[in-house]
Amino acid sequence: MVCTSGLVVAPLLVVFVGSQVLVTISIVQGIREQLQKRAPPFATYTWIEDDVPEYFPVSGGPTLVLTSIEESVRYGIQEPEAYYEWAYNAPVGEGGNVRLGPNHRLFVTSFAHQLHCLLTFRTLLNDEGIPDGRALHHSEHCLSFLRQHTLCAADTTLEPDDTFSRNFTSQRVIADRKCVRTESYYETTRDMWMEWVAFKHRSTNTSL
Numbered sequence: 001m002v003c004t005s006g007l008v009v010a011p012l013l014v015v016f017v018g019s020q021v022l023v024t025i026s027i028v029q030g031i032r033e034q035l036q037k038r039a040p041p042f043a044t045y046t047w048i049e050d051d052v053p054e055y056f057p058v059s060g061g062p063t064l065v066l067t068s069i070e071e072s073v074r075y076g077i078q079e080p081e082a083y084y085e086w087a088y089n090a091p092v093g094e095g096g097n098v099r100l101g102p103n104h105r106l107f108v109t110s111f112a113h114q115l116h117c118l119l120t121f122r123t124l125l126n127d128e129g130i131p132d133g134r135a136l137h138h139s140e141h142c143l144s145f146l147r148q149h150t151l152c153a154a155d156t157t158l159e160p161d162d163t164f165s166r167n168f169t170s171q172r173v174i175a176d177r178k179c180v181r182t183e184s185y186y187e188t189t190r191d192m193w194m195e196w197v198a199f200k201h202r203s204t205n206t207s208l
């Protein structure tokens with residue numbers, strides 16, 4: 001009796017153990033793939049020429065949060081507070097410039113650069129006359145830069161078709177979207193900016 005049930009149980013046990021082994025292997029492979037995708041630690045870079053990380057290190061990594069894309073009475077062009085509202089989007093310090101690595105090498109993050117371009121357009125739209133010279137060249141650079149980044153992201157979200165018939169007072173929200181939580185970026189940039197200021201202060205004091 002025991003023998004018979006043992007004959008039945010044994011193959012089942014083999015199948016069970018086998019499937020557990022396969023599951024374990026796939027989990028280990030998954031973890032390995034995730035680890036391979038991780039950026040190498042900062043200490044592995046020489047920070048010379050192209051030997052630099054691809055992305056700015058956001059503490060905790062990029063997280064997505066539900067964000068309303070909506071019409072706003074803020075971020076106008078001519079209102080007295082408009083300049084400050086647009087400027088408020090710029091990260092603390094040098095407007096998105098960050099200093100990384102042992103030599104405090106200067107970088108700008110792409111999204112801060114894009115925000116800078118939008119800020120430029122707001123200023124130009126508020127200015128009198130048509131931009132020329134350096135301002136014209138800068139706007140051409142910004143237009144093309146935003147064009148390429150829009151194409152690069154190629155966001156294919158389907159939006160409602162009532163943009164121009166909507167009552168923006170009662171229907172402000174166009175859509176709720178999962179967006180990168182930018183607060184982490186602003187916080188990290190602020191901390192790095194403080195470190196840079198402290199470093200500059202120390203260097204100035206040392207050289208005196």
Ligand SMILES: *[C@@H]1O[C@H](CO)[C@@H](O)[C@H](O)[C@H]1NC(C)=O
Nearest residue numbers: 165166167168169170171172
């Ligand atoms: C839009 O909505 C507001 C608030 O509900 C209302 O007072 C206003 O009359 C609406 N405008 C139009 C054009 O329907």
